[in-house]
Structure formats: structure tokens, C-alpha cells
Amino acid sequence: MGSRLAGKVAIVTGGARGMGAATSRLFVAEGAKVAIADMLDAEGAALAAELGENARFWKHDVTDEAAWATLVAEVEAAFGGVDVLVNNAGIIIFKGLLDTTHDDFKRVLDVNLVGEFLGIKAVAPGMIARGKGAIVNISSVDGMKGANCLVAYASSKWGVRGLTKVAAMELGHKGVRVNSVHPGGVDTIMSNHGSVSRAELNTTYSHVPLQRIGGPEEVAAASLFLASDDASYIHGTEVVVDGGMTTGVYYHGFPGAPGA
Known part of the structure; x- marks a missing residue:
């Protein structure tokens, strides 16, 4: 077990599966007490049981302001004051702009x-x-660039980027650091509904410089760094975890591309 979050209390929303579950596991392994906040009862309870006494599951709707007040009060009563929040909960809809209601x-x-x-x-x-x-x-990387078929998702993720900047301006001088993480393609249920193997998924990422999809544990590692005191002077910035997706697009068959 590590100690990068020793003595800290963290809330991880969308913490029951995917990147949230990977983050919850890593935070507990690094010494934190973790509130797994999610709407998925079975998955959340199972993960909390797996992680033991330093994790608890709370059923939580992130869109409900009153529920947030209750969650924070109950986490403080159970574990102590909240030191870290990972705002991870998210949904996606694949529709063209004109078909999006x-x-x-x-x-x-x-x-x-x-x-x-x-x-x-x-x-x-x-x-x-x-x-x-x-x-x-x-x-998301879709908060750094455009993407067809993702008008609502990309708009929300650009909004998160702006929200982070404003929160950083207003909270930094009060001792609270705020940063954003921008994952690219990650092997979670959101992008892999059919449980396709990681090796198979990698074949669809020939446009990405690292030539593979990311794992949820790799995004969790970025969140751990930003949550820890190792990032004590990092504030208001974007950490992109995308295998180079936002770096550029390969022109296959030309020098410098894979296989050229």
C-alpha cells in the first residue's frame, strides 16, 4: 500500500465502475478513505465491500443539489472533512447535432x-x-477539440474546462487547488459495450501516436497525482491522458507514420 493520500478523505463520483472504480481502488491503496458516490447500487456496494473499511458506497445523484449537501455531511460524519473531490460522473449520447433533442x-x-x-x-x-x-x-479530449456526433457531450466537456478555470481563480487563493483531466479513448463500458478485448480495441486506434486505447487505471493515476501533495503547485491546468490523440492525426503512407 502506498501513502500518497494518507489521512485524506475523498469523494469519487461515478465511482462504481470504469474510471471511477479504478480511481476509488487506487485512492484506497494510497491511504485515502473513499466515498464511492454513484447511482449504481449493486456495483457500488460490491466495490465498497471489496475495498474494505476505508471505502463506503453512497447512492448519489450528482444533479441534485440537496443530495450533495447530504452526501458531504454524511461523509464528514463517517470519515472526516473532505480533502479531495474527483468529479468523474458522466454520460454520453451519440447523435448528430440536428438529431439531438x-x-x-x-x-x-x-x-x-x-x-x-x-x-x-x-x-x-x-x-x-x-x-x-x-x-x-x-x-475529455472532446473538451479540447471538436467531435462529430457528440454535440452535447463535447459541449459539456468544454464547459467543464471553463468551470475549472473559474473555480481555480476563485478558490486557489483560499487553499483549494482545481484541475481538470482530459481522457482520450479509454476501455470502459462507456466505450466498450460489447466487452471487446483490449488487444482488439487497440487495432482501432491507429490514428493515435501510442497506437492503443487507454486503460481506466491510467486516468486514475493522473487523478491521484493531482489529488496528492506531489501536485502542490499545479493549479487551473489541463492534464491530457489521451495517448497523443490531441497531438495530431497521422497521414498514413507518408514518412513518420506507423509502418512508413
Whole structure:
């Protein structure tokens, strides 16, 4: 077991599976007490049981402001003051812009952007009172670039990037660090509904410089770094975990491309 988060209390939203579960596991392994916050009862309870006394599951709707107040109060009663928030909960809808309904758009923004805003508002007062804290907002490479078929998702993730900047400006001088993580393709249920093997998924990533899909544990490692005191002077920035996806697109068959 490591000690990079020893003595810290963390809330991880969307913590029951995928990147959230990987983050919850890593944080506990590094000494944190972790509140796994998710709407997925069975998965959340199973993960908390796996991780033992330093993890508990709370069923939590990130779009409900009153639920945030209750969650923070109950986590403080169970574990102590919240030192770290990882705003990870998110959903995605694949639809063209003209086929995306108003309700589609609002639903994605409510979870992916409003949920993170409410999380920051809920934990920040306690962090400010203690003079320290770290907030990690999970955005996406689609918060760094455009993407067809993802109008609601990309809009929400660009919004998270802006939210992070504003929160960093307003909270940094009060002792609270705020940063965003921007994953590229990651092997989770959101991108791999059919349980395709990692090796098979890698074949579809020939456009990415590292030539493979990412693993949820690799995104969790970035969140761990930003949550830890190792990142004590890192604030208001974007950490891109995308295998080079945002670096550029290969022109296959020309010098410098794989196989050329």
C-alpha cells in the first residue's frame, strides 16, 4: 500500500465502475478513505465491500443539489472533512447535432457539467475552512477539440474546462487547488459495450501516436497525482491522458507514420 493520500478523505463520483472504480481502488491503496458516490447500487456496494473499511458506497445523484449537501455531511460524519473531490460522473449520447433533442442536450449537461458545478459548491466551503483541498474535474479530449456526433457531450466537456478555470481563480487563493483531466479513448463500458478485448480495441486506434486505447487505471493515476501533495503547485491546468490523440492525426503512407 502506498501513502500518497494518507489521512485524506475523498469523494469519487461515478465511482462504481470504469474510471471511477479504478480511481476509488487506487485512492484506497494510497491511504485515502473513499466515498464511492454513484447511482449504481449493486456495483457500488460490491466495490465498497471489496475495498474494505476505508471505502463506503453512497447512492448519489450528482444533479441534485440537496443530495450533495447530504452526501458531504454524511461523509464528514463517517470519515472526516473532505480533502479531495474527483468529479468523474458522466454520460454520453451519440447523435448528430440536428438529431439531438433539447432534452438530450440538457440531460448530458445536467450530469456532466451541472453535476460538477454542484460538487464544487458542496465541498469547497469545508475545504476553505480547513485551508486546503484538491478538486479534480474529469473532462475529455472532446473538451479540447471538436467531435462529430457528440454535440452535447463535447459541449459539456468544454464547459467543464471553463468551470475549472473559474473555480481555480476563485478558490486557489483560499487553499483549494482545481484541475481538470482530459481522457482520450479509454476501455470502459462507456466505450466498450460489447466487452471487446483490449488487444482488439487497440487495432482501432491507429490514428493515435501510442497506437492503443487507454486503460481506466491510467486516468486514475493522473487523478491521484493531482489529488496528492506531489501536485502542490499545479493549479487551473489541463492534464491530457489521451495517448497523443490531441497531438495530431497521422497521414498514413507518408514518412513518420506507423509502418512508413
